[in-house]
Amino acid sequence: xxxxxxxxxxxxxxxxxxxxxxxxxxxxxxxxxxxxxxxxxxxxxxxxxxxxxxxxxxxxxxxxxxxxxxxxxxxxxxxxxxxxxxxxxxxxxxxxxxxxxxxxxxxxxxxxxxxxxxxxxxxxxxxxxxxxxxxxxxxxxxxxxxxxxxxxxxxxxxxxxxxxxxxxxxxxxxxxxxxxxxxxxxxxxxxxxxxxxxxxxxxxxxxxxxxxxxxxxxxxxxxxxxxxxxxxxxxxxxxxxxxxxxxxxxxxxxxxxxxxxxxxxxxxxxxxxxxxxxxxxxxxxxxxxxxxx
Numbered sequence: 001x002x003x004x005x006x007x008x009x010x011x012x013x014x015x016x017x018x019x020x021x022x023x024x025x026x027x028x029x030x031x032x033x034x035x036x037x038x039x040x041x042x043x044x045x046x047x048x049x050x051x052x053x054x055x056x057x058x059x060x061x062x063x064x065x066x067x068x069x070x071x072x073x074x075x076x077x078x079x080x081x082x083x084x085x086x087x088x089x090x091x092x093x094x095x096x097x098x099x100x101x102x103x104x105x106x107x108x109x110x111x112x113x114x115x116x117x118x119x120x121x122x123x124x125x126x127x128x129x130x131x132x133x134x135x136x137x138x139x140x141x142x143x144x145x146x147x148x149x150x151x152x153x154x155x156x157x158x159x160x161x162x163x164x165x166x167x168x169x170x171x172x173x174x175x176x177x178x179x180x181x182x183x184x185x186x187x188x189x190x191x192x193x194x195x196x197x198x199x200x201x202x203x204x205x206x207x208x209x210x211x212x213x214x215x216x217x218x219x220x221x222x223x224x225x226x227x228x229x230x231x232x233x234x235x236x237x238x239x240x241x242x243x244x245x246x247x248x249x250x251x252x253x254x255x256x257x258x259x260x261x262x263x264x265x266x267x268x269x270x271x272x273x274x275x276x277x278x279x280x281x282x283x284x285x286x287x288x289x290x291x292x293x
Contacts, residue, residue, distance in 0.1 A: 002088070002089045003086055004086075005042060005085070007034050008033055008102065009032050009033075009034075010030070010086070011029070014041065025045070025053060026043055026053070028041055029042045029044065031102070041103045041104070041105045042101070043102075045098065046096055046098055047096075047097045047098065048096075056172040059174065060171045063144060064077075064081075067142060067171075073157065074134070074166075074167060074168055075138075075168050075171075076104050076155075076167060079102040079104070080102040083099055085097055106156070106157070106167065108156035109156060110156065111128065111132070111155075111223075114156060115227070122291060123291065125227040125291075129287065130165075130284065130288070132166055132223065135166055136149060136168065137284075139174075140177060140280070143176055144171070145175050145216055146171065146174055147174060147175060147205070147215060148170060150223070154166040177213060199234075200219045200222050201246060202215045202218035202246065203218075214273050217277055217280075218269060221264075221269040224265065224268065225269075228254065229255070229258070247271065260290055
């Protein structure tokens with residue numbers, strides 16, 4: 001399904017299974033601009049896709065426009081966005097008007113793929129996880145919550161020659177950060193209710209409560225547990241099952257040889273946010289001491 005979109009030549013889809021019908025979901029294409037051989041990623045969504053999909057796509061563009069004004073290697077900078085006709089080569093499919101955004105292409109893949117294809121020792125796991133924490137912290141400092149933190153949303157980083165180990169992607173669910181009085185004594189404006197990836201969602205996301213930076217920290221805690229044990233914290237078969245696990249089931253105990261990490265895991269995965277870590281500096285210090293790096 002090669003084709004053209006304005007000045008961009010779309011080489012091939014980057015998903016293993018392309019959902020093509022009306023592009024009702026956002027699709028990623030490897031692309032080039034004109035005669036330039038530099039590889040890019042073009043993200044597409046049909047202008048006749050559902051209202052929610054359109055809102056999420058446009059929200060990601062809005063977030064990236066702001067983030068791209070900041071000199072940072074913790075996210076990809078938006079090259080272009082807008083609407084254009086997608087003309088498919090050698091196909092009976094009709095041309096279609098698409099929303100699109102253009103981003104740099106990073107060949108190394110994402111953390112999820114890396115974890116599936118390689119084993120990490122504790123020190124390597126520590127450096128990788130601290131890199132993820134730094135990327136999320138940088139996003140928070142720009143006034144945004146990510147709200148869909150998971151291994152697949154971190155690219156292994158070679159972007160702009162940075163020493164940063166990972167690069168954060170997929171800002172469709174991102175919302176402005178709101179300071180939350182965790183003791184529930186103060187007033188906090190709730191953020192629009194969103195559904196992320198149930199395996200990595202926080203209790204407050206399931207419960208429709210106001211969200212803050214601790215929401216992303218919870219998801220990072222779930223990733224840390226997987227890095228340490230090779231297993232998911234909880235297991236479920238449907239959304240309701242995940243909700244029950246995250247909201248009610250106790251935080252599991254780590255094996256004896258990893259017991260020194262229990263304080264870090266407990267502080268990240270506390271159901272009640274008054275017991276959850278609030279400060280990234282504190283998390284970073286405890287993590288470095290525990291990983292001994």
